Amino acid sequence: MTASLADVRAAAELLDGVIEHTPVESSRALSEISGTQVWLKCENLQRAGSFKIRGAYVRMSRLSADERARGVVAASAGNHAQGVALAARLLGIEATVFMPVEAALPKIAATREYGARVSLVGHSVDDALEHALEYSERTGAVLIHPFDHDDVIAGQGTIALEILEQVPDVATIVVPVGGGGLAAGVVTTVRELAPHVRVVGVQAAGAAAYPPSMTVGAPVKAADMRTMADGIAVGRPGAAPFAVLHEAATAIRTVTEEDLSRAVLTVAERAKLLVEPAGAAAVAALMASPGEFDGPVVAILSGGNIDPQVLLRVVRHGLASAGRFLWLHVRIDDRPFALADLLRDVASIGANVMHVSHVRTQGELAVDEVAIEVQVETKGPEHCAQVMHHLRERGYRLTD
Incomplete structure (x- = not known):
């Protein structure tokens, strides 16, 4: 048995009064980045924090x-x-x-x-x-399998019913993919109701079982399982969702850890929404491949359950990936005020010093040298380049 549109509609009746009909929010920032109109389906605001x-x-x-x-x-x-x-x-x-x-x-x-x-x-x-x-x-x-059952697929497909009502002219729906239940539910719904709508699945590159599975035509185990996106870190596709996605020849994209962390940061900073890395996978794909998605696009924010400690690491990673953090490795003379002069020169170009490490004992240092590692907050990649150029012009020896 394979879930059908009738099953999705029946699931929607069961869920009436149980779930939230989550909003879709337009994003001007993501629309500018991706080159097409972008809407965010906010399942991070669903009961229990996800779809x-x-x-x-x-x-x-x-x-x-x-x-x-x-x-x-x-x-x-x-x-x-x-x-x-x-x-x-x-x-x-x-x-x-x-x-x-x-x-x-x-x-x-x-x-x-x-x-x-x-x-x-x-x-x-x-x-x-x-x-x-x-x-x-x-x-x-x-x-109760997380994705490999027709009832589960039908339940997840109710998201697509809402999207088609909320954004009737949607051209592309971008979906985070782990085992594939959510994507299979969306495909099941749109292929009968709106066959012109393209569905694109997104996996973390460090835990991507679907691309090789789609190539060989059967679920195979992922070669690696290293990603911050624990919500989509599934080692092997489910048989039921894979059958749906393979039959529909659903496109599957992969995104890097840098893409994911940038997406989490961008959604928080520009859309004012808190999502976990897995929940930001669709946005990560849009940001990584601007101009490649026909719009209007709906990106599903599949979940918002993130550990605050993980959020701190992800935000720092995202800032670094976006060129907003710069780690400087500088050799300076071991003399009074040398460190103060370095920090003053960093400040003079508008960079904000976050952390300083002062090392005298590295083997490659000369007897009169000190190694300084400075973590600097900048305004972006161009500012990073300006900081580096300014310090080199001032005679500093940057080793990285």
Whole structure:
């Protein structure tokens, strides 16, 4: 069985009064960057902080009385965990969720607050899923898969119903892709309602299983699993969503960690919206490939559940990627006031010193030299180049 438009419409009826019909917001900044009109579908403002409640609730609402009595089990890095936990609370079902040991603490806490039992296991969603499968077989609890089920795909497809109502002239919908449930739901909906709309999936380059899978025509495991975007760090596509995306020849883009961090920063700074790295993947693709998407474009912000500590690192990474941070490695004479002179010269060009490291013991230094590392806040790449040029003109020896 494959989910259909009728299934998506039925899912929308089940979700009526349960989920938020999240807004779409136009973004002038992203429109200028990408060269076409951009709208943001704000699923980061959804209940439990992501789109996952849609598919989880639809799947669980269709369980029999016997299945509900046995409880449910799920595996997730955080967003599906919260969606399952909230759906279970709303439906009066006992839930157990397996999460990776490195899962973000706020996601773990929120899942527990919704009433689910949480077990931390392994180092990835795939590890957690293995434990969830074993638990299901041992206890009889019903596995609520994060993406590989037609009910889940139908639930996620309700996002596309809303988009087509909110932006009737949409030409392209850009979707973050992990296991593929969200993208498959969107494709299922638009191919019947609006076949002219192009759907583009986006994966993190460090955890991209879909491109090789689409090439060989079957789900294959990703060669690597290193990305800050834990919400889409899935090692192998789901069979059900892959079948939908492969049949539709859905385009899949990949984005770098720098692209993701820049996107998180841009959405926060210009759209005033807080999203996690996975949630910003669609925006990252627009920013990385300006002019390549026909508009109007709707980029789905799939989630906003981000650990504040991770947010701090991502923002710093994004500032560096955008040329707003500069790390200077300078050799200066070991004499009084030499460091003060350096900092004064940095300030004179309008750069703001954030951190200074003063080292006398590096082996490559001459006996009368000191190595200085200065972290500087700048106004962008052009300003970085001006700072470097100014310091070289002043006679400083920049080693990097």
